Amino acid sequence: MGSLAGELTAAAGAAFEAMGLAARFGEVRRSDKPELADFQCNGAMAAAKAAGRNPREIAAEIAARLKDHASVLSAEVAGPGFINLRVSDAALSTRAQAVRGDTMAGAEKAADAGVTVIDFGGANVAKPMHVGHLRSAVIGDTLQRICRFAGDQVTSDVHLGDWGLQMGHLVTELYDEQPGLIYFDAAYTGPYPAEPPVTIDDLGRLYPQASNKAKADEARNERSQRAVAEMQAGRPGYRALLRHFIDVSVEALKADYGFLNVSFDLWKGESDVDGLIPGLVARFKHAGLAEESDGALIVHVARESDKKEMPPVMLVNSRGGTGYHTTDLATILDRMDTLKPAPERMLYVVDQRQALHFEQVFRAAGMLGLIAEDRLEHIGFGTVNGPDGKPFKTREGGVLRLADLQAMAMEEAEKKLSAANLPADMGKAERFDVAKKVAVAALRFSDLMNTRTTNYVFDLDRFTSFEGKTGPYLMYAAVRVKSVLRKAAENGHAPGNVRVTEDTERALVLQLDGFGAALLGAREKRMPHILCEHLYGLAQAFSSFYAALPIAAETDAEKRASRLALADGVRHQLETGLDLLGITVPERM
RNA sequence: GCACCCAUAGCUCAGCUGGAUAGAGCGUUGCCCUCCGAAGGCAAAGGUCAGAGGUUCAAAUCCUCUUGGGUGCGCCA
Numbered sequence: 159m160g161s162l163a164g165e166l167t168a169a170a171g172a173a174f175e176a177m178g179l180a181a182r183f184g185e186v187r188r189s190d191k192p193e194l195a196d197f198q199c200n201g202a203m204a205a206a207k208a209a210g211r212n213p214r215e216i217a218a219e220i221a222a223r224l225k226d227h228a229s230v231l232s233a234e235v236a237g238p239g240f241i242n243l244r245v246s247d248a249a250l251s252t253r254a255q256a257v258r259g260d261t262m263a264g265a266e267k268a269a270d271a272g273v274t275v276i277d278f279g280g281a282n283v284a285k286p287m288h289v290g291h292l293r294s295a296v297i298g299d300t301l302q303r304i305c306r307f308a309g310d311q312v313t314s315d316v317h318l319g320d321w322g323l324q325m326g327h328l329v330t331e332l333y334d335e336q337p338g339l340i341y342f343d344a345a346y347t348g349p350y351p352a353e354p355p356v357t358i359d360d361l362g363r364l365y366p367q368a369s370n371k372a373k374a375d376e377a378r379n380e381r382s383q384r385a386v387a388e389m390q391a392g393r394p395g396y397r398a399l400l401r402h403f404i405d406v407s408v409e410a411l412k413a414d415y416g417f418l419n420v421s422f423d424l425w426k427g428e429s430d431v432d433g434l435i436p437g438l439v440a441r442f443k444h445a446g447l448a449e450e451s452d453g454a455l456i457v458h459v460a461r462e463s464d465k466k467e468m469p470p471v472m473l474v475n476s477r478g479g480t481g482y483h484t485t486d487l488a489t490i491l492d493r494m495d496t497l498k499p500a501p502e503r504m505l506y507v508v509d510q511r512q513a514l515h516f517e518q519v520f521r522a523a524g525m526l527g528l529i530a531e532d533r534l535e536h537i538g539f540g541t542v543n544g545p546d547g548k549p550f551k552t553r554e555g556g557v558l559r560l561a562d563l564q565a566m567a568m569e570e571a572e573k574k575l576s577a578a579n580l581p582a583d584m585g586k587a588e589r590f591d592v593a594k595k596v597a598v599a600a601l602r603f604s605d606l607m608n609t610r611t612t613n614y615v616f617d618l619d620r621f622t623s624f625e626g627k628t629g630p631y632l633m634y635a636a637v638r639v640k641s642v643l644r645k646a647a648e649n650g651h652a653p654g655n656v657r658v659t660e661d662t663e664r665a666l667v668l669q670l671d672g673f674g675a676a677l678l679g680a681r682e683k684r685m686p687h688i689l690c691e692h693l694y695g696l697a698q699a700f701s702s703f704y705a706a707l708p709i710a711a712e713t714d715a716e717k718r719a720s721r722l723a724l725a726d727g728v729r730h731q732l733e734t735g736l737d738l739l740g741i742t743v744p745e746r747m
Numbered sequence: 748g749c750a751c752c753c754a755u756a757g758c759u760c761a762g763c764u765g766g767a768u769a770g771a772g773c774g775u776u777g778c779c780c781u782c783c784g785a786a787g788g789c790a791a792a793g794g795u796c797a798g799a800g801g802u803u804c805a806a807a808u809c810c811u812c813u814u815g816g817g818u819g820c821g822c823c824a
Contacts, residue, residue: 182764185764187763190766190767190770191767191768194767198767200766200767203766203804203805204764204765204766206804207803207804213804236767237766237767238766238767238804238805239766240766240767280824282824319824321824322823322824323823323824324823324824369823372823379823383822383823428824451821452821452822453822454821454822456821456822464750465749465750465751466749466750466751466819466820467749467750467819467820468820469820469821470821471821472821472822474822475821475822476822477822479822481822481823481824482823482824485824510752510818510819511818511819512819512824513751513752513818513819514750514751514819514820515819515824540752540753540817541817541818543817574786577786578784578786579784596786607760607761607772608759608760609760609761611752611753612752612753612760613753613817613818614759614760615759617758617759619773620759620773623772623773624786625772625773625786625787626771626772626773626786627759627760627771627772627773628772628786630786631772631786631787633786634784634786634787635786635787637784637786638783638784638786638787641783641784642783642784645783645784646783675763679763683763687760687761688763691761691771694771694772695771698771701787701788702788702789704783704784704787704788705779705785705787705788705789706788706789708782708783709783710783711782711783712783746784747784747786
């Protein structure tokens with residue numbers, strides 16, 4: 159479905175074209191000055207500059223043409239050439255009516271929708287998720303929801319980190335503790351027990367132990383390196399352990415991701431493309447792209463035009479092992495060959511600090527002809543910093559585990575719920591359910607509303623705050639609309655035709671009108687905060703409307719029916735939008 | 748050393764391809780529940796947009812330099 163802004167943009171574009179000027183100057187958007195106008199078009203000044211003409215004259219002519227538009231009440235020129243537009247109450251009423259009845263709540267499918275893979279760049283096997291993993295999970299999941307809604311065919315892949323040195327650390331550390339395990343008998347080739355020899359807690363203990371030792375002791379590190387190489391080469395006992403480690407970890411990860419409403423189509427990992435690596439390496443060799451250097455096999459991806467140093471892609475290291483350059487490339491190969499239809503683009507939702515890595519991989523993929531380089535995108539995000547302004551460290555003590563963060567958010571939600579005046583008949587189960595929804599809304603929204611690319615300071619109060627620009631505020635607004643609508647229905651009052659008349663009603667409909675642009679903007683730029691801003695503005699506009707005018711309590715039947723319909727449209731768009739953010743709205747709270 | 752990113756209200760942040768008096772939230776100070784849910788609404792105070800030049804009718808936005816932060820730079824993913 160279109161929008162008033164879109165309709166007016168088309169009309170203004172046509173007006174510019176009729177004057178022999180480019181249609182792109184006709185962009186119409188919400189006015190910065192609500193007291194002056196509903197919409198504005200600033201294109202006359204840019205057009206005047208391009209054509210060497212007088213901006214006010216152009217603006218006046220455009221305005222004159224726009225006055226004939228059915229939705230336009232007035233079109234006036236201000237200042238150096240701003241065109242201020244007022245739309246009629248009737249146009250707003252029609253628009254609100256349409257949003258209410260639209261399956262997309264007023265938004266449209268993207269014109270360039272396509273087959274898309276979203277790679278979450280992996281939580282690691284054996285390392286518990288910490289606060290830093292929140293961003294990849296929440297941003298990636300929101301993008302997959304937004305893209306699907308806008309018409310993309312999305313396949314999401316958690317893409318576990320299960321192929322690197324950490325596996326060597328685990329294998330060797332486990333050997334030190336339990337050398338008698340059958341997995342370490344090189345002569346034995348299976349079958350191996352179905353029951354894992356370790357628990358998730360064991361893994362959480364073994365990895366840091368080994369990692370710390372390896373950092374202090376080069377020989378210890380070398381053992382882990384060799385173990386990885388052996389595992390990658392296919393040693394049966396090590397492979398069996400790898401399988402156990404993955405299974406045990408995935409179970410824990412599913413709980414963490416599940417809490418946050420994050421889901422994946424594929425639970426693949428680096429180790430899944432093991433079998434493709436020899437073929438991939440051979441292809442690089444045949445293409446004449448690989449060369450030996452210091453005992454390793456590398457691919458040069460540097461270009462003449464590079465301003466910065468571009469290290470080569472490390473295909474096979476000097477121990478014969480492969481790292482995440484190679485597995486990422488093999489994964490691209492795998493996706494292109496096995497996913498039907500073949501992906502048209504792949505998005506990697508991974509920490510901004512890995513930008514160089516992805517640039518290297520993308521170049522190598524393009525050089526080999528796996529997929530065009532520009533179809534691979536690194537959706538980087540800033541770090542989550544501590545109060546000292548420095549990132550939470552992964553391997554040092556004192557990192558906040560995601561599970562602990564969730565528990566704290568839950569506790570805070572429970573506390574707030576007991577302070578609020580909940581319905582008296584709310585039982586324990588419902589109360590718990592609401593607390594969980596509030597906690598998830600708080601965590602997801604506070605992360606999403608930050609611009610994706612910048613770092614932000616992790617502040618527990620902010621994460622769990624329930625006032626102001628927060629997830630719970632949005633939830634509360636949605637719950638309140640539902641409550642009003644429910645009450646009206648109980649009294650036999652049904653929504654009717656929207657007839658916008660009051661200022662707060664006009665402002666509310668103008669806000670509703672911006673949903674589609676916010677959705678497509680968030681998708682195109684891969685910036686969820688654009689959608690957050692819109693929904694927050696919608697909740698605010700509704701709250702103002704709600705405070706200023708009676709809805710279900712309105713005594714005039716026609717006005718009441720109109721406002722109920724308007725409220726229902728808000729509910730529809732708010733719930734639709736919040737669902738895209740992974741926030742679910744309870745019936746009451 | 749080289750490269751990239753960032754600097755906006757006391758704090759945390761928006762500000763779209765340059766456009767009108769730079770916006771929110773928190774905090775501060777006032778109001779507003781005999782009326783649909785006050786986790787709310789209304790209002791006020793608070794800014795030389797790090798600094799200095801430049802381009803432009805118009806710069807937080809584009810260019811140059813300076814200062815102050817952050818990140819990355821071949822065998823850890």
